[in-house]
Amino acid sequence: MLNYQKEGVSLKTVLDTRRELKDGLFRVRIRIFYRSKVMEYSTGKKVTVEDWEKLANPTSRRLQKIHQDILSTFRLIEGHVREMTETGSFSFNELNNRMQRNDSETLNSLLQQKINQLDKEKRLGSKEYYTSTLKAVERYNDKKVFLYSVDVEWLKGFERFLLSEKKSYATIGMYARGIRTVINFARKNGIIKESQYPFGIDKYEIPTGESRKLALTLQQIGKIVNFSDGAETTKLYRDLWFFSYLANGINFNDMLRLKYINIMDGEICWYRQKTINTRRNKKYIQAYLTPEMKDIIKRWGNKPDSDNYIFPFLKNGMTPEREKQVISDIVRRVNRKMKYIGIQTGTGRISTYTARHSFATILKRSGANVSYISESLGHSDIKTTENYLARFEQSERAKNAAFLTNFSSTEDPKSEADKGKPQE
Secondary structure (H helix, E strand, C coil), X not given: CCEEEXXXXXXXXXXXXXXXXXXXXXXXXXXXXXXXXXXXXXXXXXXXXXXXXHCXXXXXXXXXXXXXXXXXXXXXXXXXXXXXXXXXXXXXXXHHHXXXXXXXXXXXXXXXXXXXXXXXXXXXXXXXXXXXXXXXXXXXXXXXXXXXXXXXXXXXXXXXXXXXXXXXXXXHHHHHHHHHHHHHHHHHCCCCCHHHCCECCCCECCCCCCCCCCCCCHHHHHHHHCCCCCCHHHXXXXXXXXXXXXXXXXXXXXXXXXXXXXXXXXXXXXXCCCXXXXXXXXXXXXXXXXXXXXXXXHHHCCCCXXXXXXXXXXXXXXXXXXXXXXXXXHHHHHHHHXXXXXXXXXCCCCCHHHHHHHHHHHHHHCXXXXXXXXXXXXXXXXHHHHCCCCCCCHHHHHHHHHXXXXXXXXXXXXXXXXXXXXXX
């Protein structure tokens, strides 16, 4: 199926029919010839004779995956052979040493090491993220994915697999960045060579996938804020959502951790939990304490004390695991209630994320500088902020689209800002 030859060393993939395994399967090996000596390496794959004959041009998804795994192993050995023959230093002993170094670390083990590290640091959100990445890798491949297998084709196959699971490009990008992080660690520590690094221009480029636009208009937010069905829980979760919107779109993980000590000179000040452990320069965020926010605190907050949490959900002395559990529960409750309010008010699907997107977008529509919005959100660059900024409302798109077929008009459509301007 695959062949390579250089300086008296030849490689080829073979089906080892000397020993039949269960269900008519045979092992696929890579056979190396050099000076009348033969050595073989297992690819870890087993196929029937019928499937072997189809592997040169596989059409089914199953055989394409087997072909790709065999190709990854073949390329690794080919790369080592090429390097050694170019310097005239090829030997089976050196090839064995190189292969053992490659087999000592797997993608699975590196991801698990990252998970263990995050668990020790009590960074439970990041731990869940890498755990999800590891589970996705093992669904796609298996529990022993050698680093030499993680090349451009493997990553593209992983992407196709996740798409078949109906995952969004945003989710795929998230998993790919997790893989890239541990591959960067492997490269930095000499576990893989620079030539094996699969990410970057003309290699595998991580998909970004435009985030779903979640922003509301001021009119819609007004409907939400004024909605009431008489239930106290509806008022509570509505007010928590509104507080998040007013406080720079603060993440609930940050909002529920706020204490009265965070209120200084008429503002609420905090660091984002999401990035406090990953950035050298910590982003300090400040939000003006509006009269509406003060009313919400007075209505639902704890007794003012510098060591008290503002909202009565977390308690001093809780373990990080318990804190995360409580915050996750409140977020679920708020999302469920806001979905209900969205239906009742006709404003569509609403969640805790909607508050953050709406804060950014409404400021943009009001003419606020994007740099100011970025600073208010605690972003490290403006590009991140732009992902939060919603498109124009559908009515605006409909109005502009109407210009395209307004054949009866005798004038070119111009915006109000253009009218009266001298022609160039």
